Amino acid sequence: MDYMSGSRALIKALEREGVDVVFGIPGGAIMPVYDELLNSGLRHVLARHEQSAAHMADGYARASGRVGVCMATSGPGATNLLTGVATAYLDSTPLVAITGQVPTYMMGRDAFQEIDAVGIYTHVTKYSFQPQRPEEIPWTVRAAFFLASTGRTGPVHIDLPKDVQTGEAEMAFPDAVEIRGYRPRLPPDPAAVARALDMLLESERPIILAGGGVIKSGAHDYLLQLAESALIPVASTLMGKGAIPEDHPLALGMVGMHGTVQANKLVNEADLILAIGVRFSDRTTMEVRGFAPDARIVHFDVDPTEVSKNVRASHAVIGDLRSSLRLLLEMFRERARTGNWGAWRRRVNEVSSEWRDRILGTKSEFSPPYLLKAMREVLPPGAIVATEVGQNQMWAALYFRVLRPRTFITSGGLGAMGFGFPAAIGAKAARPDVPVVDIAGDGSFLMTMNSLATSIDEKLPVIVVILNNSSLGMVAQWQRLFYNRRYAATLFGANPDFVRLAESFGAEGVRVYSLDEFRSALARAMRTEVTTVIDVPIHPEEDVFPFVGPGSTLSEAMLGDGRE
DSSP: OEEEEHHHHHHHHHHHTTOOEEEEOOOGGGHHHHHHHTTSSOEEEEOSSHHHHHHHHHHHHHHHSSOEEEEEOSTHHHHHHHHHHHHHHHTTOOEEEEEEEOOGGGTTTTOTTOOOHHHHHGGGSSEEEOOSSGGGHHHHHHHHHHHHHSSSOOEEEEEEEHHHHHOEEEEOOOSOOOOTTOOOOOOOOHHHHHHHHHHHHHOSSEEEEEOHHHHHTTOHHHHHHHHHHHTOOEEEOSTTTTSSOTTSTTEEEEOSTTOOHHHHHHHHHOSEEEEESOOOOHHHHSSGGGSSTTOEEEEEESOGGGTTTSSOOSEEEESOHHHHHHHHHHHHHHHTOOOSOHHHHHHHHHHHHHHTTOOOSOSSSSSHHHHHHHHHHHSOTTOEEEEOSSHHHHHHHHHSOOOSTTOEEOOOSSOOTTOHHHHHHHHHHHOTTSOEEEEEEHHHHHHHTTHHHHHHHTTOOOEEEEEEOSBOHHHHHHHHHHSTTOOOSOBOSOOOOHHHHHHHTTOEEEEOOSHHHHHHHHHHHHTOSSOEEEEEEOOTTOOOSSBOOTTOOGGGOBOSSSOO
């Protein structure tokens, strides 16, 4: 046992967890920890807003598969961090968020920058800790990382009173912890897997629906082997992009509100859906009573609370997805046969060949779908793409084909504007060896564009592609379609000159007006040692299609040409 301060114990505990980078902003209530950071080998990336610090840690975690770490002071530091932590919670990103707090003897007295951080964070984390004595810190950190990285991964919060940071005690650093009632490593029941296989082989029109859980669990290789062995088509949710290479003949693309025509059609025609690591969000199912009306649902998930929460499952397999899919694949190969799926394969090929490469609803060839296809041609297969939220996100989901897992990073459940740029910076910290691109809209980029300072100071060069329509594009699209073109607070009277804005931070800035110029700028940006902002003016009334409107089913998509 070693005698040391609580802040020193925190840093040592982080080092024992293998942490190499922390994203954050200091302040009075966390200053003892920051002082100890100077004596450590940890890299600190200084954000310019706490929300961005959390998004950076999120991007780091999604790109690396490791636990991201962010840090802020008490009061406004903790509340600013909250949006990023909530983003991580709804997308099941493993994260540890550390906030400072007023001393224990001042708590409850409305001290300067005091808030009930535990009460606030409890609703958007797997757990919120607040150690009351310095010697509790080593166990707390070990428990936080254990919770964040196991079972259904997610963020965990540690709130550190200042006197707990400065106090000294004998410290014991545990190698493992046990948390009463928490048993995250549940092996799948072989009988449940065997029943799932029986149902698959009994079906005539099976389809796989892959969610973010496939990527989180590292089960993508078994998913691909299963799909290829059985020749079953694979659709994905937004969070599942990259679970199967999207240039694969069996890949149908994303299902849902802005899902591909082929994915939405075939999911609704299926008689069995192998739903793997999905939560059946409303943006995936749309009007749930019309979702896959003839299909039995076989739900694979590590979290039993997701089963039948939104869509009733006919059968469930609970457990680690990688183990579950490995066992399903082994059992399938032992049977050495597939189902009676010949007619279904012909139908899948027919629909896919008709719609797979179709561009819908564009006003010119210099439009987002063509830009994203050009981006795929220029970027190497392992490049990481993050997105902001809105039209840019849905264009990327539809038209940018993701070829490897952990190379598409987006805010799904919370839909947090401003996510993409700081998440891209975090991803670059995790993977400095690959190009990282943020696909942005002008509205979303403006929310966290001060992260340009972080990217330059910290030498984390990323590429930002701004699809610039001088508006809050997705809201404006809804106003065109459902509110008789009444543009309430969505059209920008003035935008900054993004080229000059980038240059003022020391970044590169360029504006392009053609696909050839865009390809050249993107290729040049990959060779540049600082962040590059590429401003792409697009038509202000470009809409994202296909689009399933509210209250509609997947079979009622608008295609942008007057057809449904």
